[in-house]
Each structure stands twice: as C-alpha cells, then as structure tokens.
Amino acid sequence: MIIPSIDLMGGRAVQLRQGATLEIDAGDPRPLAERFAVAGEVAVIDLDAALGHGNNADLIRELLRLAPCRVGGGIRSRDAALDWLDAGARRVILGTAANPDVLSGLPSERVIAALDARDGEVVVEGWRRGTGRDVIGRMEELEGLVDGYLVTFVEVEGTLGGLPLDRVSALVKAAGSARVTVAGGVREVSEIAALDRMGADAQVGMAIYSGRMDLGDAISAPLKSDRADGLWATLVEDTAGRALGLAWSSAESLRTAVRERRGVYQSRSRGLWRKGETSGATQELVRVAADCDRDTLRFTVRQRGTGFCHTGAATCFDAAPSRVSAGLPSLSGMGLSDLETRLRERLADPEPGSLTARLAGDAELLGGKLVEEAGELAEAGSKADAVAEFADLYYFALTRLVKAGGSLDDVRLELERRALKVRRRVPRPPGRPTGQAAAAPAAAAAGAILPPIGVDEAVRAVRSPALDPAALEVARTILDDVERRGEPALREHAERLGDLEPGDDLLLDRSALGRATEALHADDRELLRRVADRIRTFAEAQRASAKDLDTRVAGGRGGHRLVPVETAGCYAPGGRFPLPSSVLMTAIPARIAGVGTVWAASPRPSAAARAAAFIAGADGLLAIGGAQAIGALAFGVGGVSRCEKIVGPGNRFVTAAKRLLYGRVGLDTIAGPSELLVVASPDAAPSRVAADLLAQAEHDPDAVPLLCAFDRATVEAVREAAERQLAALPTAPIARQALAAGGALLAASPDEAAAICDAVAPEHLHLHGELAESLAPRVDRYGSLFLGPATPEAAGDYGAGPNHTLPTSGAAAFDSGLSVFSFLRRPTWLSLSSEDDAYEDLLRDTAALARLEGLEAHARSAELRLTAAAREDRGRKVRAS
Numbered sequence: 001m002i003i004p005s006i007d008l009m010g011g012r013a014v015q016l017r018q019g020a021t022l023e024i025d026a027g028d029p030r031p032l033a034e035r036f037a038v039a040g041e042v043a044v045i046d047l048d049a050a051l052g053h054g055n056n057a058d059l060i061r062e063l064l065r066l067a068p069c070r071v072g073g074g075i076r077s078r079d080a081a082l083d084w085l086d087a088g089a090r091r092v093i094l095g096t097a098a099n100p101d102v103l104s105g106l107p108s109e110r111v112i113a114a115l116d117a118r119d120g121e122v123v124v125e126g127w128r129r130g131t132g133r134d135v136i137g138r139m140e141e142l143e144g145l146v147d148g149y150l151v152t153f154v155e156v157e158g159t160l161g162g163l164p165l166d167r168v169s170a171l172v173k174a175a176g177s178a179r180v181t182v183a184g185g186v187r188e189v190s191e192i193a194a195l196d197r198m199g200a201d202a203q204v205g206m207a208i209y210s211g212r213m214d215l216g217d218a219i220s221a222p223l224k225s226d227r228a229d230g231l232w233a234t235l236v237e238d239t240a241g242r243a244l245g246l247a248w249s250s251a252e253s254l255r256t257a258v259r260e261r262r263g264v265y266q267s268r269s270r271g272l273w274r275k276g277e278t279s280g281a282t283q284e285l286v287r288v289a290a291d292c293d294r295d296t297l298r299f300t301v302r303q304r305g306t307g308f309c310h311t312g313a314a315t316c317f318d319a320a321p322s323r324v325s326a327g328l329p330s331l332s333g334m335g336l337s338d339l340e341t342r343l344r345e346r347l348a349d350p351e352p353g354s355l356t357a358r359l360a361g362d363a364e365l366l367g368g369k370l371v372e373e374a375g376e377l378a379e380a381g382s383k384a385d386a387v388a389e390f391a392d393l394y395y396f397a398l399t400r401l402v403k404a405g406g407s408l409d410d411v412r413l414e415l416e417r418r419a420l421k422v423r424r425r426v427p428r429p430p431g432r433p434t435g436q437a438a439a440a441p442a443a444a445a446a447g448a449i450l451p452p453i454g455v456d457e458a459v460r461a462v463r464s465p466a467l468d469p470a471a472l473e474v475a476r477t478i479l480d481d482v483e484r485r486g487e488p489a490l491r492e493h494a495e496r497l498g499d500l501e502p503g504d505d506l507l508l509d510r511s512a513l514g515r516a517t518e519a520l521h522a523d524d525r526e527l528l529r530r531v532a533d534r535i536r537t538f539a540e541a542q543r544a545s546a547k548d549l550d551t552r553v554a555g556g557r558g559g560h561r562l563v564p565v566e567t568a569g570c571y572a573p574g575g576r577f578p579l580p581s582s583v584l585m586t587a588i589p590a591r592i593a594g595v596g597t598v599w600a601a602s603p604r605p606s607a608a609a610r611a612a613a614f615i616a617g618a619d620g621l622l623a624i625g626g627a628q629a630i631g632a633l634a635f636g637v638g639g640v641s642r643c644e645k646i647v648g649p650g651n652r653f654v655t656a657a658k659r660l661l662y663g664r665v666g667l668d669t670i671a672g673p674s675e676l677l678v679v680a681s682p683d684a685a686p687s688r689v690a691a692d693l694l695a696q697a698e699h700d701p702d703a704v705p706l707l708c709a710f711d712r713a714t715v716e717a718v719r720e721a722a723e724r725q726l727a728a729l730p731t732a733p734i735a736r737q738a739l740a741a742g743g744a745l746l747a748a749s750p751d752e753a754a755a756i757c758d759a760v761a762p763e764h765l766h767l768h769g770e771l772a773e774s775l776a777p778r779v780d781r782y783g784s785l786f787l788g789p790a791t792p793e794a795a796g797d798y799g800a801g802p803n804h805t806l807p808t809s810g811a812a813a814f815d816s817g818l819s820v821f822s823f824l825r826r827p828t829w830l831s832l833s834s835e836d837d838a839y840e841d842l843l844r845d846t847a848a849l850a851r852l853e854g855l856e857a858h859a860r861s862a863e864l865r866l867t868a869a870a871r872e873d874r875g876r877k878v879r880a881s
Contacts, residue, residue, distance in 0.1 A: 001039070001040065001192070001196060001201050001202075001219070001222060001290065002039055002192055002201070002202055002204055002215070002218040002219060002221075003039075003040075003041055003042070003043050003070075003181055003201050003202065003203040003204070004032075004036035004039055004042050004043070004203075004204060004205075004208060004215065005042070005043040005044075005045065005183070005203050005204060005205040006029050006032055006033060006036070006042060006043070006044050006045070006063070006205075007045045007047050007205060008029060008044065008045065008046050008047060008048065008056040008059065008060070008073075009047045009048055009056075010048065010056075011056060011059055012025055012026070012027055012028070012029065013025075013026040013027060013028070013029040013032055013209075014026065014047070015205050015206050015209050015210075016047070017159060017206075018154075018157060018159070019154075019157060023206065024206070024209045024210065026209050029044075029059070029063060030062065030063065030066060033063045033066040033067040033069075034066050034067065034261075035215070035261070036067060036215070037066065037067035037068065037286075037287070038215070038219075038258050038261060038285055038286070038287060038288055039215060039218070039219055039258075039288065040068065040287065040288075040289065041068050041069065041070055041090060041091070042063075042067045042068065042069050042070070043069070043070050043072065043093070043150075043181075043203050044060055044063055044069045044070070044071050044072070045071075045072050045073045045093070046060060046071070046072070046073030046074050047073060048073075048074075049073045049074025049075075050072075050073040050074045050095075051074075052074070055074060060084075060087075061087055061088075064087060064088040064089060064417075065088070065413075068090050069088075069089055069090060070089065070090055070091040070092070070093055070112060071084045071089040071091075071092055071093065072092065072093025072094070072095070072112075072114060072150070073093075075092055075093070075094055075095075075097060076096065076097045076498065077097060077102065078097075078102045078105045078106060079700075080097075081094060081097070081102070081106055081111070082105075082106070082422055083701075083733075085106075085107070085110055085420065085421070085422045086420075086421045086422055088417045088420050089110075089420070090110070090420065091110050091111065091112050091147070091148070092106075092110065092111055092112070093112045093113075093114050093150055094111060094112070094113055094114065095113075095114040095116070095124075096124060096498050097498065098111075098113040098114065098142060098145075098146065099496055099497055099498070100141075100142075100145060100474065101474050101497055101626065101653060102497075103142070103145040103146065104145070104470045104471075104474060105470065105471070105652075106422075107422060108144065108145055108146055108147055109147045110147070110422070111145070111146045111147060111148075112146060112147065112148040112149065112150050112181070113138075113142050113145075113146045113148075113149050113150070114149075114150045114152070115135050115138055115139070115149055115150065115151050115152070116152045116154050117134075117135045117151060117152065117153060117154060118130070118153075118154045118155055119155065120134050120135060120167070121133070121134055121135075122134065122135055122138055123154060129501075135151060135171060135174075136170065136171065136174040139171075139174045139175055139178075140174070143176065143178075146178060147178055147179065148175075148178050148179040148180065148181060149171070149175055149178060149179075149180050149181070150181045150183060150203065151171055151180060151181070151182055151183070152182075152183040152184045153167075153182070153183070153184035153185055154184060155184075156184050156185030157183065157184035157185060159185055159206075160185065160187040160206055160207060160210070160212065161185045161187070162185050162186075162187055162188070162191070163182060163184070163185050163186055163191045163195070163202075164185075165191065165194055165195070165198075168180070168182060168195060168198050168200055169198055171200070172198050172199045172200050179199075179200070179201065180199070180200040180201070181200065181201040181202070181203050182195055182200050182201070182202055182203065183202075183203040183204075183205075186202050186203075186204045186206075186207055186213075187206075187207050187212060187213070188207075188213070189213060189214075189217045189218050189220075189221035190221065192204070192218055192221040192222065193221040193222045196221070196222035196294070197222070202218075204218065214255055214258075214259075215258050215259075216251075216254050216255035216256070216257065216258035216259060217251070217255055219254065219258060219288055219290075220251050220254050220255070222290065222294050223290060223294050223295065223297070224294055224295055225295060226295065229250075229268070230250065230251075231248040231249065231250055231266055231268070232248065232249045232250075232254075232295060232296060232297050233246065233248065233295070233296045233297070234246070234247045234248060234249045234265060234296070234297040234298070234299055235296065235297070235298045235299070236263070236283075236298075236299045236301060236308065237298065237299070237300055237301070238300070238301060238302065238303050239286060239300060239301075239302060239409050239412065240336065240408065240409075240412070242315065243315065243317065244301070244303060244307075244308035244309075244314070244315045244316065245308045245309060245315060245316035245317070246316070247265040247266075247273075247299075248265060248266045248267070248268060249265055249266055249297055249299075250266040252266070252272065253265050253266040253272055253273070254288070254297070256272065256274075257285055257288070257299070258285070258288065260274075260285075261284065261285045262274065262275070262282060262283055262284060262285050263275035263276070263282065263283030263284075263285055263299060263301050264285075275308075276304065276305060279305060279306070279310075280304070280305045280306075281303070281304060281305030281306050281307060281308065282304045282305065283299075283301035283302065283303055283304065283308075284301060284302040284304070285299060285300075285301055286300045286301060286302060287299075287300040288300075302409070314338065314341075336394075336408055339394075339395075339398065340398060340402065340407065340408050343356070343395075343398055343399060343402055344402055347360050347399070347402060347403070356399070359396070359399050360399075360403070366396065366399060366400060366403070369396045370393070370396050370397060370400060373389060373392045373393040373396055374393055376389045376392070376393075377389040377390055377392075377393050448719075448740065449719060449722055449723065449726075449736065449739035449740055449742075450693075450705070450707055450715065450718065450719050450722070450739055450742055450743060450744040451740065451742075451743050451744070452743065452744055452745075453706075453743030453744065453745060454745065455745060455756050455759055455760075457743060458677075458706055458743060458745055458756070458759075458760050459759055459760055459810070461704045461706070461741070461742070461743065462672075462675045462704050462706075462760055462761070462762060462763075462808070462809060462810055463809055463810055471652040471653050471655075471656040472656045472659070472660065474627065474653060474656070475627035475630075475653050475656035475657040475660055476656075476660055478493050478626070478627040478628050478631060478653075478657070479627060479630070479631045479634075479657055479660060479661070481493070482628060482631035482632060482635060482637055483631065483635045483637075486635075486637050487506070487637055487638055487639075490506065490624070490628055490631070490632050490637050490638050491506060491638075493626075493627075493628040494506070494624040494628055497626060497628070498604075499603045499604060499623065499624040499625055499626070499628070500623065500624060504623065505623065506622060506623065506624065506632075506638045506639060507620050507621070507622055507623070507638055507639035507640065508605075508610060508613075508620060508621045508622075508623055509619075509620050510614065510618075510619060510620065512610075513610050513611070513613050513614035513618070513620070513621060514614055516607055516610035516611055516614065517610070517611040517614045517615065519607065520607050520608065520611045524608060524611070525611060528580065528584070528608065528611055528612055528615050529615055530799075531581070531584060531798060531799035532584050532588060532612075532615045532616060532799070534799045534800060534801050535584055535585060535588045535589075535799050535801060535803075536588050536592060537801060538800075538801030538802060539588055539589045539592040539593075539801075539819070539820050540592055542589075542592075542819055542820045542821065543592050543593060543820045546562055546820070546821065546824065547562075548560065548561050548562055553830070554836075554838040554841070554842045555832040555833070555836045555838050555839040555841075555842040555843075556830070556831050556832035556833045556836050556839070557830075557831050558828065558829065558830045558831070559828065559829055560826045560827065560828045560829070561826070561827055561829065562824045562825075562826060563824065563825045563826075563827060564593045564594035564595045564596070564823050564824055564825070565595055565644040565645045565666065565823055565824075565825065566595070566596045566597065566644055567595065567596060567597040567598075567599070567641050567642065567643045567644050567645075568590040568595045568597070568598050568599070568643055568644065568645045568646070568647065568823055569599045569600075569601060569630075569633030569634075569640070569643035569645070569646040569647070569648075570583065570586035570587045570590060570598060570599065570600045570601070570618065570646075570647055570648050571586070571600075571601050571602070571625075571629060571630065571633070571646065571647070571648030571649070571650050571654060572586065572600065572601070572602040572609065572648055573602070573603075573625070573648075573649055573650050573651065573654070574602055574603035574604055574605075574625050579609075580606065580608040580609045580611070580612035581612070581797065581798055581799065581804065582648060582649070582804070582805065583600055583602065583609055583612035583613050583616055583618070584612050584615070584616050584799065585799075585803050585804050585805055585818065586600070586616075586647050586648045586805060586818060587600055587612075587613065587616035587617060587618045588616045588617065589803065589818060589819055589820045589822065589823065590645075590647075590823045591616065591617040592820050593820040593821075593822075593823035593824050594823075594824075595645075595823050597619050597641055598616075598617060598618050598619055599618065599619060599620055599621075599622065599633060599640045599641075599643065600613040600616070600618040600620070600621045600622070601621065601622035601624065601625065601629040601630075601632070601633060602621065602622075602623070602625060602629075603623070603624055603625025603626065603629070604623070604625075605621060605623055609621075620639065620640065622638060622639075622640060624638075625650070625651075625654070626650075626651070626653045626654060626657075627653045627654065627656065627657035629654070630646060630650075630654055630657035630658060630661065631657065633646050633665075634646060634661050634664065634665045643665060644665065644666055645665065645666035645667070645668075645822070645823060646658065646661070646665055646666070646667055646668075647667070647668040647805065647818055647822060648668070648805060648818075649671035649805060650671070655670055655671060658670060668805065668818055668822055669806075669807045669808070669811050669815050670809075670811075671805075671808055672808040672809040673699075673700050673702040673703050673704060673808065674696050674699040674700060674703040674704070674763060674764075674808070675696070675703070675704040675705075675706075675762045675763040675764060675808055676692065676693060676695075676696035676703075676704070676705050676706065676762065676763070676764040676765075676766065676793060677706045677707075677708060677756075677757060677760055677762040677764070677765050677766070677782075678692055678693060678705075678706070678707050678708070678766045678767075678768060679708045679709075679747075679753050679756075679757065679765070679766070679767050679768065679771075679772075679775065680707060680708070680709045680710075680714050680718065680768045680769055681710065681714075681768060681769025681770050681771040681772070682709075682710055682711055682713070682714055682769065683769045683770050684714065684768035684769035684789065685768070685789055686714070686717035686718045686720070686721040687721045687725070688768065688789050688792075689707070689718045689721070689768050690718050690721035690722035690724075690725055691721075691725060691792070692766050692768075692786075692792060692793050692794075693705040693707065693718070693722060693739065693742075694722060694725055694726070694729065694735050694739075695792070695793055695794045695797075696738075696764065696793065697734070697735035697736075697738035697739050697742070698729070698731035698734055698735040698738075699734075699738075700734065700738065701734055701737035701738055701741070702738070702741070703738040703742075704738070704741070704742055704762075705738055705739055705742040706742050706743055706744075706745070706760065706762070707742075707743070707744040707745070708744075708745045708746075708747055708753055708756055708757070709744065709745075709746060709747070710746065710747055710748075710749075710753070711746070712746065715744045715746070718744075719744075722739060726739075750771055750774065750775050750778070751778070753771075753775060754775060754778035754779050757779045757781065757782065758779060758780060758781045758813075760781075760810070761781035761782065761810045761811070761812040761813040762782055762783070762812065763782075763783040763784070763806045763807065763808045763812065764782070764783060764784055764786065764793050764796070764806065765779065765782035765783075765784070765785050765786070766785075766786040766791075766793055767779075767785070767786070767787055767788070768788070768789055769789070772787055772788050773787070773788075781812050781813045782812050783806030783807045783808070783812045783816075783817050784796055784802055784803075784804075784806055784817060802817070803817050803818045803819055804817075805817055805818035806818070834865070840866060843862045843863070843865055843866040844862075844866060846858070846859075846862040847859040847860075847862040847863050847866070850862065
C-alpha cells in the first residue's frame with residue numbers, strides 16, 4: 001500500500017531531488033497531513049534535524065494530532081526515539097542510530113530501520129560514503145530488533161525515474177516477517193500494485209506533490225475484484241467501530257471520495273453517489289483501508305445528520321424509526337455514541353424540570369453528582385452494583401464532556417495517544433500521615449505538576465530501579481571484546497554506535513585539545529577558564545584540609561598518608577545535553593589531588609568539551625562514549641593507559657559497564673537520574689522555588705523534583721509559578737514530564753521536614769525561607785546542600801566550587817559526591833619501638849587475641865618480640881645492678 005511522505009524543512013513541506021536540490025515547496029504541511037491521513041500512516045521526515053540544522057519538533061507534534069505518523073529524521077538516541085513514541089508517533093524511523101544498543105531498549109514493533117542504498121550498498125553521510133555493507137547484510141544484523149525497513153534507492157530518489165522492482169523481492173525475503181517500505185523513484189500506481197504483490201509498501205512524495213499520481217488511485221492500485229463491473233464491496237463504519245452499512249466502490253468513486261474527503265460510493269443503479277447530498281446525512285471520510293485479500297474496502301467516517309440508512313435509522317441494520325419507536329434502543333444494542341447523540345439532543349432542547357435540564361443550568365449540581373457517583377462506584381460490592389453505579393457515573397461524566405464542547409471521538413483519540421506511550425508511570429498509593437501528601441486543587445487534571453505524594457512515595461521515587469539486564473548484557477559483550485581484542489574491537493564498536501567515522505582519531509592529545517581551545521570563541525574560552533578557576537580553588541581548599549597523619553599509638557607511632565592514584569579516567573556524558581561542565585568537574589579535582597595521568601572521555605565531543613578537557617589539564621580525550629569508553633579506560637586501550645580510578649556519570653550502558661568492573665578498578669558512585677528536594681518555608685519566594693525545581697526537571701523526563709512545604713498555600717503558589725515559567729521554557733516538554741512524576745509533600749514541623757530530608761537522602765537539597773538556617777544543622781543525608789534564596793542550585797552545577805557529580809538513588813545516606821578525596825588513597829602505617837612503655841602490654845594482648853581467634857602463628861610472631869624485649873630489659877637491669 002501507499003505511505004504518503006511529508007518532508008519538512010524550515011517549517012514547510014518540501015521535495016528535494018537527490019536529497020539536495022529543492023524541487024517543490026508545498027507550503028504548510030498541516031493540510032497535507034489531514035489529506036494524507038485518509039490513506040493510513042503518513043511518513044513525516046524532519047530534514048532539518050537529519051542535517052543538523054535545527055528541527056521541526058513542535059510542528060511534528062501538531063501533525064501527530066492530525067494524522068497517524070511514522071516519524072524520522074535526526075533521531076539519534078534511544079531517549080529521542082522514546083520521546084517521539086510517547087508524543088504519539090506510531091513508529092519511529094532510525095538511520096545511523098539503528099544499532100543493537102539503541103534498539104534493545106525500544107519496542108521492536110514500533111521501530112523501522114532506514115537503509116539508504118546505492119546499487120545495493122548501504123551509504124551514509126548524506127549518501128556520500130559507502131559502508132561496504134549490503135542492505136541484506138544489515139537486515140540480518142537487525143533481525144528481531146525492528147518491525148520494518150525503509151529502503152531508499154538513492155540513485156533514483158526524487159527523480160521520478162521509476163523503481164528497480166527487480167531488486168525488491170530479495171529484500172522482502174531477507175526481511176522475513178518485518179515489512180519493507182520502498183522509497184525513491186516511485187512514479188506510477190502500477191509500481192505500488194507490484195510492490196504490494198511482493199509484500200512491500202511504497203513511500204511516495206514527489207509523484208503526489210508534482211500531480212503525476214492521484215492519492216485515490218494510489219490507494220486503489222493494489223485492489224482486485226472478481227465482479228464483472230469491477231466494483232469493490234465497501235464496509236462503512238463510524239469512528240467508534242460500529243458498522244453502518246454496506247456500499248460499493250469503483251476507482252472513480254474512491255478517487256472522488258479521497259479527493260473530497262467525504263463518503264462517495266458507486267451506486268449500481270445511479271452511478272456516482274455522494275452520501276447525504278439530498279438528505280443532509282453526509283459523511284466525513286476519516287480513513288480508507290483494504291482487507292488482506294485486497295478485494296474489500298473499509299471506510300471509516302464521521303456520520304452527520306439522522307443516520308446512514310435511507311430510512312433515517314442510524315445504521316442499515318436497525319429498524320426504520322417511527323414516532324413511537326424513536327426512543328427505543330435498537331435491537332443491535334445501544335452504543336455509547338447513541339447515548340451521546342441522545343444527550344446532545346436533550347441538552348439542545350431540554351424538557352423543563354428534567355434532570356438533564358437541571359444539569360445543563362447548574363454546574364455545581366453536575367459537579368456534586370460526579371463526586372457522589374464516583375464515590376458510590378468505588379464502594380460498589382457486587383457486579384450488579386458496580387454496573388449500575390458505572391452507568392450513573394458515565395451519564396454524568398458524558399454530560400460534563402458534552403457541556404465542555406468535547407465528544408467521545410475526542411476521548412477515543414486521547415486514549416489512542418495514551419496507548420502509544422511507551423514509558424509508563426507507576427500509580428501512587430495514598431500518602432501516610434507523616435510526610436503527608438500535599439492535596440492537589442480540585443480542578444487538577446491527570447498529569448498535573450508536583451502531584452501530592454507521601455514520604456514513602458518520595459523515597460521510592462529517588463530509588464533507581466535495578467540495572468536493565470539487556471544493558472548489562474550489551475555492556476558485558478563490549479567489555480569482553482575490548483579486553484580481548486584491544487583497539488580493533490574498540491574502534492569497531494565506536495564506529496558501529498556512531499561515536500566515530502572510519503579514519504577519525506580515537507584519542508585527542510594535548511596538542512589537539514589546545515588547538516580546539518584556541519579555535520573556540522574567546523567569550524566561551526574565557527567562560528570555561530573562569531569556571532575552571534572556581535572549581536580549582538575549591539578543590540585546592542579541600543586538598544589543603546586533608547593532612548597526612550602521624551600520631552602516638554600504644555607501643556610507638558602510627559598514621560596514614562594521602563597518596564593519589566596514578567591514573568584516572570574521567571567520563572562526561574554526551575546525549576541530549578553534552579556537558580563540558582562535567583569534564584571540568586571530574587578532571588580538575590583529579591589534577592589537584594595529584595593524579596599523575598588524567599584521561600577524559602566523551603562521545604562526539606563538542607568544541608567546548610575539547611576545550612574544557614584542555615583547560616582542566618587532561619592528558620588526552622577519548623572521543624567515544626558508552627561501555628566501549630569505560631572498557632578503554634579500564635583496560636588501557638586506544639592510546640590511554642590503564643586507569644586505577646574511573647569517575648563520572650553516563651547512560652545506562654556506562655552505568656552497566658561500571659557495575660561489571662566493580663572490584664577490578666576504582667569507581668565513584670553509580671549514577672541515576674537527577675534529584676532535587678526543596679524545603680520551602682511559608683515566606684519562601686514561589687518563583688525562586690519553582691525556578692530551582694525546573695532547573696533539575698529539564699535534565700531528563702526521569703529526573704525527580706520534590707517539594708516539601710509546611711502548608712498547602714505554599715505548594716499551590718509554587719505550582720502556579722512553575723506553570724508560568726514553563727510557558728516560556730524551551731525545555732518545557734522534558735521539565736513538565738519530570739514535574740508530573742515528582743511530587744509535593746507537607747511537613748507538620750521543622751523536625752518532620754528534617755526527617756523527610758534524611759529519609760529521602762536526595763542528590764541535591766535546597767532549603768528556602770526563614771527556616772533554612774535553623775533547619776540545616778538537623779539534616780545530614782544529602783549529596784549537596786544549597787542554603788537560602790540567594791543560592792541557585794544551578795550555581796553548583798556550573799562551577800561555584802563544590803562538585804556537581806553527586807550520589808543519587810539514596811546513596812547520599814552512605815556516600816559523598818566527587819571531590820579530590822575521590823582520587824586519594826589513605827594507606828596507614830605503624831612503627832613500634834621496644835623502648836616504648838606500652839610495647840610489652842601491646843604484644844601480650846596481641847598474642848592473647850590471636851589465640852582467642854585460633855591463629856597461633858600470629859600469637860608466636862608477637863611473643864617472639866616480647867621474649868626479645870624481656871631479655872633486653874633483664875640485661876639492662878643486671879648491668880645496672
């Protein structure tokens with residue numbers, strides 16, 4: 001079948017020739033999406049995102065509400081793919097990101113892998129470079145990880161040059177159960193029919209936009225009929241899935257129906273039949289679909305007027321209505337849409353004194369009935385009671401929906417959008433009295449920000465789930481390969497996962513980093529240096545606070561030395577927001593601690609990240625990420641020396657790799673999503689509290705922003721301030737998801753607020769308002785504390801001095817953030833003297849305790865010295881006498 005395509009550039013629908021030359025500017029894509037939706041799924045390709053020239057994300061979100069879409073272009077990570085699936089895309093199309101690491105975390109039935117081919121060879125980089133791999137080989141690599149392939153024949157793309165049909169059969173066979181969609185060069189509807197017979201679809205753009213191909217003809221191309229007149233039986237249904245009747249379609253009627261987007265059929269006696277043209281019972285055509293045998297059509301329509309049947313009945317399967325029977329439910333049953341229709345009629349012309357009339361004019365009465373019936377349904381015991389109470393509640397809920405201007409069709413579309421979401425939220429149970437939930441306003445809707453939660457829920461929110469077994473398996477495979485085969489394996493994984501292109505340098509040395517620093521804009525370069533100086537000053541103060549120890553102990557002296565590790569690896573994430581600040585925060589403390597060799601690693605490092613590595617004093621920067629980077633640092637592969645300590649946050653594959661290396665190399669804490677708990681006194685400024693919560697919420701949809709207040713008025717004021725700021729925040733979609741998954745608690749007293757803080761043990765703790773100074777000494781468990789309204793948490797993120805690499809997932813209860821201490825070992829030493837007065841007592845106790853534990857050799861090694869000491873002592877006494 002046909003998949004119409006909308007290619008976006010600069011907010012407009014365009015068609016390019018050979019991916020470069022603008023041939024057609026079709027303008028606003030919204031009308032196109034509505035028109036193309038009749039055919040089913042629409043391919044929406046963000047050319048700007050694919051080329052790295054911005055994106056059309058906001059526009060695509062609008063298109064997702066107009067048509068069922070498969071979205072592609074510039075989707076380069078698992079999180080980006082999940083964002084589009086959660087936004088309502090039916091499928092995502094992945095190109096360079098279509099690799100096992102990314103795909104293993106996505107629902108395979110929702111993913112299409114894009115394979116651009118020239119003469120059978122997969123090409124990349126805007127089709128300029130061949131990969132040496134053929135399309136069928138790539139399909140074999142991705143088997144089971146995707147549900148479809150988009151194969152573009154590059155040599156004819158955008159040319160209307162016709163499809164190389166002889167090459168498609170082998171592709172369909174290699175794809176197995178995955179569906180193949182072919183693009184590039186499609187010009188005739190006969191090609192669509194031929195592809196359909198092979199088991200493939202056609203993605204078409206240029207032929208439709210140029211007027212060479214009619215969309216209705218493209219839909220009908222694969223159809224067949226065993227009738228002499230060539231007609232196709234057409235089942236007509238409404239958007240609720242209710243069968244309205246049976247009609248017939250011809251190529252002409254289908255072409256007309258699609259063009260006019262209305263119910264148009266072929267009458268066997270009257271010819272072309274526009275439904276409702278005389279009666280007014282017209283139909284809006286929503287979708288056309290063919291059955292598996294391609295000999296029957298299904299029209300999905302929105303029925304207007306009295307109904308589908310010429311008798312005036314809603315369907316052709318109901319009896320013709322009469323004055324007496326008009327109020328009776330049909331024998332086929334009363335559908336929910338029937339109830340909606342009847343309710344609309346009664347609300348439009350309510351009978352005086354009826355319940356419907358009273359509900360129509362009394363919003364308070366309607367609201368009260370909704371609450372009452374919901375409570376009765378919640379308490380219903382038997383099936384009969386539950387059915388009766390649900391029917392009551394449904395009637396009042398539908399009344400509220402209709403009065404608000406909504407329809408069951410709107411509800412259906414909303415439920416369909418929710419069904420397409422991949423990431424789910426765990427329902428929250430009611431909060432406990434201690435750390436009780438902050439009540440949400442009565443009008444709060446599902447998905448409201450900072451919902452009320454209890455302390456147990458807050459604790460659960462910051463406890464990250466166990467590591468994904470799939471991520472552990474991927475990381476284990478990569479680590480084993482890098483350890484066994486060294487740099488060839490490292491480079492293969494880095495190129496396969498998109499970190500490097502063939503021939504790129506794995507390691508950027510000091511001279512390369514220095515050149516990148518000088519090439520950076522002077523303002524940015526000086527900014528990084530100022531931030532580095534602040535981080536360095538604080539780290540130096542930390543180092544100065546740590547001293548070697550030499551103290552008297554029983555029998556002599558003992559102490560410890562502070563010794564830096566010899567080599568450290570500092571990882572900084574790439575992903576949605578590359579973080580040069582993390583390069584500074586990890587490498588500078590290592591240098592101040594006295595680490596001899598410091599390696600940084602970051603995937604696809606930006607110019608700022610390269611400059612940050614140079615300014616921080618790194619000896620080199622590995623230009624790769626993921627488990628492969630952690631393996632290189634741990635095993636000394638790719639030009640770096642083996643690291644004794646590896647620090648820094650990363651994605652789930654980085655986390656999995658670090659977990660697998662535990663015991664073989666020193667590690668910092670295992671990082672989870674960002675967390676912030678704000679405790680706000682009643683006098684706290686809501687705008688500042690909201691701003692601090694948003695600063696953490698924009699990191700990631702899985703970030704955990706929490707608010708603890710002492711009254712509901714403070715909570716509501718912060719919610720309102722956050723909503724105002726979200727309206728102008730570029731990262732609002734991410735921040736809103738995080739705020740909806742976070743929550744607000746109420747504390748009865750400062751002591752209870754302190755107890756909540758210690759129970760949560762958050763990564764970041766911010767105390768706002770007049771209680772901040774008195775509350776701070778009562779709280780012990782946090783990664784970093786931000787005190788007072790003048791201290792934005794972002795200042796900690798961006799280099800006031802203290803480190804932003806902090807323990808998450810409750811680890812602040814037993815661990816600390818990254819610092820110079822993370823790179824210092826504290827070996828102890830002991831030196832005893834037989835001249836010391838306590839020497840003999842120490843050795844006697846040593847021998848006694850050793851024998852208590854059954855370790856005789858330990859005891860004798862002490863007594864040997866005790867005997868020698870006693871002899872010396874006796875000798876001194878004899879000589880003295």
